Amino acid sequence: MSSNTFGKKFCFTTFGESHGRAIGCVVDGVPSGLEIDEAFIQSELDRRRPGQNAFATARKEGDKVEILSGVFEGKSTGTPIAMVIFNENQKSGDYENVKNLFRPGHADFTYFYKYGLRDYRGGGRSSARETAARVAAGAIAKLMLNALHVKVQSGICAIGGIEARSYDFDRVNASEIYALDANVEAAQKEAILEAKNAHDSIGGVALVHVLGMPKGLGEPLYYKLDAILCEAMMGINGVKGVEIGEGFQASRLKGSENNDAIDSNGFKTNKSGGILGGISNGDTLTCKVYFKPTPSIFVAQETIDTEGKELTCKLKGRHDPCIAVRGSVVAE
Incomplete structure (x- = not known):
């Protein structure tokens, strides 16, 4: 391989x-x-x-x-x-x-x-x-x-559609699920346990921030910083999507809403996620990593064997009910 x-x-x-x-x-x-x-x-x-x-x-x-x-x-x-x-x-x-x-x-x-x-x-x-x-x-x-003096940090910003409304990276390591928002952590935990008790699994989203990024990292066109990051994140098992900055939401905005205005102190907002034209602009790099539900579940499922015969798959073993939780550490 x-x-x-x-x-x-x-x-x-x-x-x-x-x-x-x-x-x-x-x-x-x-x-x-x-x-x-x-x-x-x-x-x-x-x-x-x-x-x-x-x-x-x-x-x-x-x-x-x-x-x-x-x-x-x-x-x-x-x-x-x-x-x-x-x-x-x-x-x-x-x-x-x-x-x-x-x-x-x-x-x-x-x-x-x-x-x-x-x-x-x-x-x-x-x-x-x-x-x-x-x-x-x-x-x-x-x-x-x-x-x-570059710092990378991560946490869970969503579990099964239950989204954080604020991000507190200082509390992440004190949380069993690395939750960024204390106000929704209990609901996120409940969603994981509910899926687990039903012999199922659930997806989630990790948020990664990089602080202290220098300006000028990345190359135009074929070795863009965001392309490299997406390659790294998509290489993690179970990842199905990656957003840089405003990400998919940018497709719903107008240019006047998506552009980051600049003043003498720097960028006034960070819709770009710290990358412009594939090159770092010195602002905080923001990246969301979307994990699918763990495929190993204990619900009977239809499948075939190596000879093409139809049968039922019934799994045993020990599996994460939500791979996003530990996956957030990997993404970081």
Whole structure:
């Protein structure tokens, strides 16, 4: 399988499967001499870690990261940084009954017809388990951004259509679902549990802000900053849409409503989401990431097997009732 690498000057390659021995990444493009705070990297993984509450999968993984190369005496050496996270709580037997059928909403069908075979245990490479490696790589990127005084933050702005009316990023880590609005958090939690108790799932939206963006990042036309961001976000399992700034709403506005006026202090509004012509304008970068409902549900569904025979899919296992919650950390 190709295309497991993201980035150019700073890039990372991930490896591993949901029920394999381990998952991990190799990060390249890190300059020498960067302080590598292993406790910080682990704290980022802990935010995404499964099995922490009723709003996430019951799969218990420690997600303890081990740095294998590229760091000496606490600093980067300028060579590739390899990190590994060993899987600890696989229950592959839960998937024996689906090894020859295509689970609706999953990549089983497309992986089978593209590669001729698939790892049916938890989805294999297509599982969101892979995103733990992205968080580890992202933590290294954050250490670099910290030195440049650039801050990335995220939170949940909608669950199943229940939308936040205000955004408070300071409260996110105190919320079990990383909710941005305390006034709708209870309703959002209730929606998740209601779907879970009905053996179903529900979608949601994560909001990502980047503060301290310098002007001039991105290239015109074929390497636009917003295009790169959309590529990164759409590469996350379960993401079906991305908005920059006003996003889809801009199609309903007039130019006089959508344009950001400028005065001597800078932009008076931020409908553009911090990007104009594919290049950062120095304002806060705003990005909404739309996650579909978790396809792994415990409701009987119609499907076919690898021979084309019609049958009923009845899943077992442990699954997130709302992938947007932990997905918000991945997007960040």
